[in-house]
Amino acid sequence: MARSNTLLVKGNEAIAMGAIEAGCRYYFGYPITPQNDIPEYMSRHLPEAGGTFLQAESEIASINMLLGAAATGARAMTSSSSPGISLKQEGISYLCGSQIPGVIVNMSRSGPGLGGISPSQGDYFQATRGGGHGDYRTIVLAPHSVQECYDLTMRAFDLADRYRNPVVILGDALLGQMKEPLKPRKHRGKAVDKDWALTGAGGREPRLLKSLYLSEGELTKHNWMLHRKYRRMRREIRYETVGVEDAKLVVVAFGSVARILKNAVSMAREQGMAVGLFRPVTLYPFPQAVLRRLAERVNRFMALELSTGQMVEDLQLSVGPDVVDFYGRPPGSIPSPDELYREIRKNYRKRIG
Amino acid sequence: MKQVFKRPKSLADVPFHFCPGCHHGIIHRLVAECIDRFGLRERTIGVASVGCSVFLYDYFAVDVLEAPHGRAAAVATGVKRARPDDFIFTYQGDGDLAAIGTAEIIHAANRGERITVVFVNNAVFGMTGGQMAPTTLLGQQTTTTPFGRDESLSGYPIRMAEIMAQLTGTCYVARCAVDTPKNLMRAKKSLQKAFEAQVENRGFGFVEFLSACPTNWKMTPQQATAHVTEVMVPYYPLGVFKEDENPN
Amino acid sequence: MYFDSIIAGFGGQGVLLMGNLLAYAAMEEKKNVTYMPVYGVEMRGGTANCTVVVSDREIGSPIIHSPVSAVAMNLPSLEKFGPRVKKKGLLLVNSSLVPEKEIRVRGVDCLPVPSRELALEAGNERLANMVILGALVEKSGVVSLKALKKALYPGLDVRYHSMIPGNQSAMDKGAEFVRNGGR
Known part of the structure; x- marks a missing residue:
């Protein structure tokens, strides 16, 4: 092929490929639709x-x-995918408490319960609010293309090591099954010195990784230390904008919805509407400060989600509840670009004129 | 002067927190002696579980990883796969291993993981204050079986060593007790065999220890040790259930 | 340049392979492309369809409700996707399986393709999907026939590479059918 370096792969496969390129050498999993391409590839x-x-x-x-x-x-x-990710929450809490890095991929499906295998964004709260017990956070990365599935997985390993913290990749059934050209690239992350790793106490003091702190004041100190770490993660905030410079209405969405929304936004702009798109790539930490600055000159925001409203709360916390509208839908069908366009148009006419 | 007794190098120089008459301290010491005997201290990674043995890391002078309740065998699997040349052991109580962690222990054993499992069975949840364990004997009173364990409500005491021996993946399986000097010497030997199975890369080793819990049994240390001999051993027979040179 | 297509049929008719080959051909021509499969819940014997989007600009949605073109390999697919094709769009129907009287879709350029008969002419009736794919490419011009034929190399498992010439002549048959005015 002419572009011998370009491959046509599914989002799921791109994640597996990115992981191996990033130096992941251990994979543990249990089958669940729609992410089985990952364990199969691994x-x-x-x-x-x-x-x-x-x-x-x-x-x-x-x-x-x-x-x-x-x-x-x-x-x-x-x-895994949603129901399986629920089962992993105990372990994620321990990883955070013990400060052990790791990458957890959620190619989410719909719930609650067994739900269905169609795409959903109903795991946003679970991913961004810790998900298990205790006051902790994980970095959450939300790819919206096959290339990003690859690139962000590599990044996830670097971030996990840098912060000694688990990193969650939140995708969905649509992203996992979609094929697109992928340009694999070399991983260039710097190796981190892991002076905490358990390798046998040869020629050094024994090491211990644990999350239990029972002595007076110890757990408070531990939690404050973790909290400071979560604050430091803000320097990892990433997002994409399209046409926000002249926008009067900014639509906000992540993952596959942002992808579909790109069509709807260009349709709106072709019709002369000053609409821009803001796509958070890190869902935790959420790009709060960036959005707050944007709100100084943009009057209206609109969150669009494949749920009945989760990310919208982060948007409201960022720009204020009074300037935010919401369009969401529960799982079952994926909105088409035309449908999202109509929703944007309706909102634009009502709020901007 | 000839030294006849000393602290194993793998045991830290701190007093145990265990209740008087509890057998955990003895079992800890046996494990530490075994680590020393095989010269494994500098390449041992212990996996601590949740229960009375949660403070394992305070007593062993080796690298230790804390596992969530019941998950020690899965955690140890991950450690061993990443560090195949290191010596990996778990130390788990009956609530941890035989109740919440049943799936993990069965499947780790069935995969023939090269790990050594020390299972302490005192027929009760110790750390949480004496509730029923899956190993609680019929009729035994606990804080959640105030009228004694009733099989029509709670089923039967589970014999883990026998179950483990049934699995093709296991290499060495024994049940021991430390109630008498003779049993203690046998236990030491069994532990060595289970260590050897891993050191020689032959397979999964499992040693169940019957252990006294005077506090939750509401007995004196002497009564509790006699209870192991007279009541527990008849239901949980001591012995080697499997000794396989090349299981898989 | 923008093109999309929903390719639909029974499981086993090779509709997912058709979509994959189209995607590889677009990639070969350095175009942006997305391929999105949709299976029936059951693994085999169910309905299958996929959506391919080709563009020289960044592709937004990989899922299209009203496509520019569609390929219906059987009657249920025609009934489901035929009415969704955009006005002045393109609809290819497998007339070997769909009765002539059912092929009535207004406002679109509808092309019945006797794929099985043409595939037999190419030497293997199982290549009906390649015939229609050749016709789709020739009719729409989304990619060159040359790129489509080349796509068989990355698109097929190495085990089946000996069958590439057969597949290519089936594609030729479909393209020829279009060049001859659909006869």
């Missing part, structure tokens, strides 16, 4: 890279195997 290609793929007996076992492997300093990943 089972074939991780051994080639000198790594280990292990199909665990449950999601719970998977996340705990990750905890074990990552505690030794290795780069490890697990992936």
Whole structure:
């Protein structure tokens, strides 16, 4: 092929490829639709890279195997979809408490309960609010293209190591199944010195990784330290904007909805409406300050989600509740660009004129 | 002067927090002696569980990782896969291993993970204040079986060693007690065998220890140790259930 | 340049492969492309369709409700997607399987393709999907026939590479059918 360096792959495969390129050598998972391409790819290609793929007996076992492997300093990943991610929450809480890095992929499906296999963004709260017990956060990255699935997975490993914290990649069924050209690139992240890793106490004091703090004041100190770390993560904030410079209405969406919205926004602009798009790439930390600055000259915002309203709360906290409208829908069908265009037009006429 | 007794190098120089008459301290010491005996201290990673043995890391002078309740075998799997040349052991109580962690222990054993599992069975949830464990004997009173364990309500005490021995993936399985000097010496031997299975890369080693819990049994240390001998051993027979040179 | 197509049929008719090949051909021509499969819940024997979007600009939605073009490999697909094709759009129908009297879609350029018969002429009736794909490419001009034929190399597993010439002549048959005015 002419573009021999370009591949046509699914979002799920791009995640697996990005992980291996980033040095992930341990993958633990349990089958669940719609993310099975990830374990399937890993089972074939991780051994080639000198790594280990292990199909665990449950999601719970998977996340705990990750905890074990990552505690030794290795780069490890697990992936699942919504119901399976719920089961992993205990382990994610322990990873945060023990400050063990790891990458957790949620190619989310719809709920609650067994729900369905159609795309949904109903796991936003779970991903951005910690998800398990305790006062903790994970960095959350939301790709919207196959290339981003690859690039952000590599980045997720670097961020996890840098902050000694789990990183969640939040995609959905649409992104996982979609194929697009992918340009694989070399991973250039710097290796982090893991002076905390458990490697056997040879010639040094024994090390301990734990989340239990019972002595007077110890847990308070630990939590403040974690809190400071979460604040430091703000320097990792990423987002994309389209046409916000002259916008009177800025629509805000992430992941696959942002993708569909790109068409709707260009349709609106072709019709002469001053509409811009803001797409958060990091859902935690949320680009609050950037949006606040944007609100100094943009009057109206509109959140669009594949849920009945979750990210909209972060938007309201950023720009104020009075200037935000919402369009969302529960799982079952994916909105078409035309539908989203009509919603934007309706809102624009009402709010801008 | 000839030294006949000393603290194992793998044991930290701190007093145990365990209740008087509890067998955890003895079992800790046996494990530490075994680590020393095989010269493994500098390449051992212990996996601590949740329960009375949660403070494992305070007593062992080795690298230790805390596992969520019941997940030690899965955590140890991850550690061992990433560090195949290191010595990995878990130390788990009966609530941890035989109740909430049943799936993890069965599947780690069935995969033949090269890990060594120390399972302490005192027929009760100790840390949380004496509730029923899956290993609680029929008729035994606990804070959640005030009228004694009733099989029609709570089923039967589970014999983990026998279950583990049934799995093709296991290499060495034994049940021991430390109620008498003779049993203690046998336990030491069994632990060595389970260590060897991993050190020689043969497979999964599992040693169940019957252990006394005087506090939650509401007994004196002497009564509790006698209870192990007279009441627990008849239901949980001691012995080696599996010794396989090449299981898989 | 912008083009999209919904390709639909029974599972087993090779509609997902058609979409994949179209995507590879577009990639070969350095165009932006997305391919989105939609399966029935059941793994086999159900309905299958996929959406391919080709553009020289960044592609927004990979999912299209009203496509510029559609390929209906069977009657249920025609009934579902035929009416959704945009005005003046293009609709290819597998007339080997769909009775002539059912092919009535207003306002679009509708082309019935006797894919099985043409595939037989090319030597293998199982290549009906390649015939229609060749016709789609020739009729729409979304990619060159040359790029489509080349797409078989990355698009097919190496195990099936010996069958590439057969597939290519089936594509030629479909393209020829269009050049001859749909006869």
